[in-house]
Each structure stands twice: as structure tokens, then as C-alpha cells.
Amino acid sequence: MIRFTVAVSLDNCIAGPGQSPDEPLGRGGEELHDWRFDKSLQTPEDAAIEAEHGQGVGAGIMGRNMFASGRGEWDLDWKGWWGPNPPYGFPVFVLTHYPRESLEMEGGTSFHFVTEGFDAALARAREAAGDADIQIVGGASTINQALAAGVVDRFRLHQKPIVLGEGGARLFVEPARYKVERVVASPHVTHMDFSA
Amino acid sequence: MIRFTVAVSLDNCIAGPGQSPDEPLGRGGEELHDWRFDKSLQTPEDAAIEAEHGQGVGAGIMGRNMFASGRGEWDLDWKGWWGPNPPYGFPVFVLTHYPRESLEMEGGTSFHFVTEGFDAALARAREAAGDADIQIVGGASTINQALAAGVVDRFRLHQKPIVLGEGGARLFVEPARYKVERVVASPHVTHMDFSA
Numbered sequence: 129m130i131r132f133t134v135a136v137s138l139d140n141c142i143a144g145p146g147q148s149p150d151e152p153l154g155r156g157g158e159e160l161h162d163w164r165f166d167k168s169l170q171t172p173e174d175a176a177i178e179a180e181h182g183q184g185v186g187a188g189i190m191g192r193n194m195f196a197s198g199r200g201e202w203d204l205d206w207k208g209w210w211g212p213n214p215p216y217g218f219p220v221f222v223l224t225h226y227p228r229e230s231l232e233m234e235g236g237t238s239f240h241f242v243t244e245g246f247d248a249a250l251a252r253a254r255e256a257a258g259d260a261d262i263q264i265v266g267g268a269s270t271i272n273q274a275l276a277a278g279v280v281d282r283f284r285l286h287q288k289p290i291v292l293g294e295g296g297a298r299l300f301v302e303p304a305r306y307k308v309e310r311v312v313a314s315p316h317v318t319h320m321d322f323s324a
Numbered sequence: 325m326i327r328f329t330v331a332v333s334l335d336n337c338i339a340g341p342g343q344s345p346d347e348p349l350g351r352g353g354e355e356l357h358d359w360r361f362d363k364s365l366q367t368p369e370d371a372a373i374e375a376e377h378g379q380g381v382g383a384g385i386m387g388r389n390m391f392a393s394g395r396g397e398w399d400l401d402w403k404g405w406w407g408p409n410p411p412y413g414f415p416v417f418v419l420t421h422y423p424r425e426s427l428e429m430e431g432g433t434s435f436h437f438v439t440e441g442f443d444a445a446l447a448r449a450r451e452a453a454g455d456a457d458i459q460i461v462g463g464a465s466t467i468n469q470a471l472a473a474g475v476v477d478r479f480r481l482h483q484k485p486i487v488l489g490e491g492g493a494r495l496f497v498e499p500a501r502y503k504v505e506r507v508v509a510s511p512h513v514t515h516m517d518f519s520a
Binding site for chain 2: 138139140144155156159289290291292293294298299300301302303304305306307308310311313314315316317318320322
């Protein structure tokens with residue numbers, strides 16, 4: 129199964145306008161995740177849903193803009209935003225136009241750089257995942273590419289009741305129809321599961 | 325209290341791209357409302373929530389583009405999309421650049437054309453509503469104007485799990501923060517109440 133899980137604003141942005149090295153989630157974007165990190169905003173049900181994140185995933189696909197700020201040739205000292213032990217625990221295939229050696233990180237995460245496009249990354253992720261799920265990790269343009277390719281089986285939105293505004297990284301570009309699978313609302317976030 | 329209630333897509337559109345006299349809700353936009361009209365898609369809770377629509381409202385504000393297709397001088401034969409007995413039952417103040425005589429319709433609806441802008445329409449709506457609520461009826465640009473003015477106290481989204489796509493009439497333009505008040509999910513629509 130191919131799926132994604134993202135925190136979104138009311139205007140369906142997963143990052144605010146003005147993304148930069150200092151503000152990788154753009155203006156206001158960190159607030160999308162406040163309920164994850166501030167336990168006082170979290171209900172037991174939020175915690176249980178958050179604990180499901182990444183479970184059953186055997187491989188991921190990520191856009192270069194989520195792995196690094198900037199474009200062009202690689203700064204080989206850059207190994208992602210997440211430190212030596214990224215929160216994935218599975219091989220992540222990073223879409224890029226610039227070849228680079230794979231990176232083996234701690235905790236089971238590895239980054240593999242794919243220059244042949246989304247379909248090639250998906251083929252490699254399928255091989256790595258075996259019977260486990262593939263997670264389209266992000267960002268928005270990679271998720272939209274997966275949606276446009278019609279390969280996404282399920283997705284989960286953690287909706288925060290904020291508007292990030294014009295210039296944010298928006299999901300959902302092409303007309304489509306999904307099914308509501310489950311909705312769980314808490315004071316600070318609404319969790320919504322959909323299937324294709 | 326000032327509020328609005330709209331049916332929205334996953335990409336926060338209240339109408340699809342390509343709105344026209346033949347397709348006033350744009351491509352795909354009618355599907356936003358299918359659960360209202362096709363009782364087989366409706367749960368008892370959907371029906372109860374839908375029955376709340378317009379209750380307690382004493383006056384409305386509507387943009388010209390919701391009242392009529394096209395711009396410029398009025399076609400005085402045009403009295404809105406809704407026939408002789410529109411589904412409002414209260415005075416509706418229509419924002420326009422072109423003066424026109426008020427229209428008294430059946431069932432308590434009247435249309436009053438306001439050329440002095442949103443604040444003037446709001447002042448007239450307040451006077452007409454008295455202690456009752458004011459509903460920002462639509463369309464998207466009028467709702468966004470009300471949101472930008474900071475006058476909206478509550479709003480309800482009936483979210484359909486469809487994407488209408490680029491060029492649709494989108495809500496939510498400027499950064500903002502709301503509170504989740506209540507969420508009710510059904511197989512075909514998720515009802516979400518927010519407060520400012």
C-alpha cells in the first residue's frame with residue numbers, strides 16, 4: 129500500500145510561505161506540528177494516532193526540497209534536517225537531478241538519491257519495502273506527483289485550524305475523488321483518513 | 325454573531341474552475357452538495373446538521389458574483405438563481421458596483437443592492453438582523469473579505485472528499501488562527517465548526 133501522512137492547515141498547506149534554511153516550514157508552518165511536541169495540546173487519542181506514524185512502512189519517497197534547502201550541486205556535508213538518527217527507520221529514496229552516494233544513517237534510516245524520476249524511485253521503494261507499505265514522505269510537490277500518478281491508496285491529514293496563506297506549499301492540484309475512512313477530532317487538531 | 329456555512333472541497337474550493345451561466349458552481353462543483361439532495365448519501369446526523377442551515381439568521385451578505393453571472397450593468401429581469409422563493413427567508417445585502425432597486429421575493433427573502441462596499445453592507449445587515457445572526461452567504465471572495473475584516477465569529481465547513489483543482493473559488497487567503505468547535509464525520513461529508 130502506498131500512503132502519506134501530513135499536517136496541513138485549513139488552506140491545505142504543509143508549509144507556510146517563505147521557506148528558507150532558517151525557517152524550513154515557512155512562516156507559521158511550525159504551528160502545524162505543535163500538538164505533536166507540546167503534550168499539553170495532546171489528547172490520549174492524538175497520542176495514539178501519532179504513535180501510528182510510520183508503522184508498517186518499509187520504504188519512503190521524498191523530494192529533494194524536503195531533504196535539503198537550495199538546489200544545484202550537493203553540499204556533501206548536508207545529511208538532511210534530522211541529525212544522525214532521522215525519525216524514519218527505513219530507506220528513503222530522494223528525488224533529485226544531482227547524483228550522490230547513498231547515506232546510511234542511524235536507526236535504520238538510509239537515503240538513496242534517485243535521478244531517474246518518480247517512477248524509478250517508486251520501483252526502488254517497492255523493491256525495498258517488500259510487503260510493507262511505502263510512504264510518500266513529502267514535500268507537497270512530491271505528494272502531488274504521487275497523487276497525479278494515481279498510485280496513492282490512503283492518506284492521513286492532521287488538520288490544524290490555521291490559515292498559512294498565499295505562497296504556502298499546497299497539497300491537491302488536480303481534480304480527484306476520495307473516500308472518507310475515519311475522522312477523529314481533538315481540540316487542537318483533526319485527524320482525517322482517506323482512501324483512493 | 326456573524327457566521328458562514330459553505331460546502332468545500334479538500335482543496336478548499338466552494339466552486340470549481342470555469343464558472344459560467346450553464347455551470348454556476350464550475351466544473352465538478354455540484355458534487356459538493358450531493359449529500360444534501362441525494363437522501364441515500366445522507367445520515368440522520370447529516371440531515372439534522374443540514375436542517376440547522378440558516379436557523380437564527382436575520383440578514384445575509386452576498387457578493388454580486390453569487391447573485392448573478394457576468395458583470396457590468398444589471399439585466400433587470402435577473403432575480404438570482406433561486407426562482408421566486410429563494411432558500412434564504414431573510415434580507416440579503418448584495419455587494420455590487422451598480423445600483424439597483426431592492427427586490428422583494430417570496431418566503432421572506434429580499435435582495436438589497438449595496439454600492440458602498442462591505443462595511444456599508446455589514447452596517448445595513450446589522451440593522452436588519454437586530455439580535456439575530458448575520459450570515460455571510462458567499463461567494464468565496466465575499467467570505468474572504470469578511471475573514472480579512474476580522475468580523476466572522478463562527479463558520480461551518482461541509483467538507484467533501486473531492487479535489488476541484490486549480491482555478492476553483494478558494495476560501496482562506498490570509499494567515500489566521502481559529503478554534504475547532506465540533507467535527508461530525510459521515511461517509512460522504514465531514515461537518516466542521518470553527519470559531520474565531
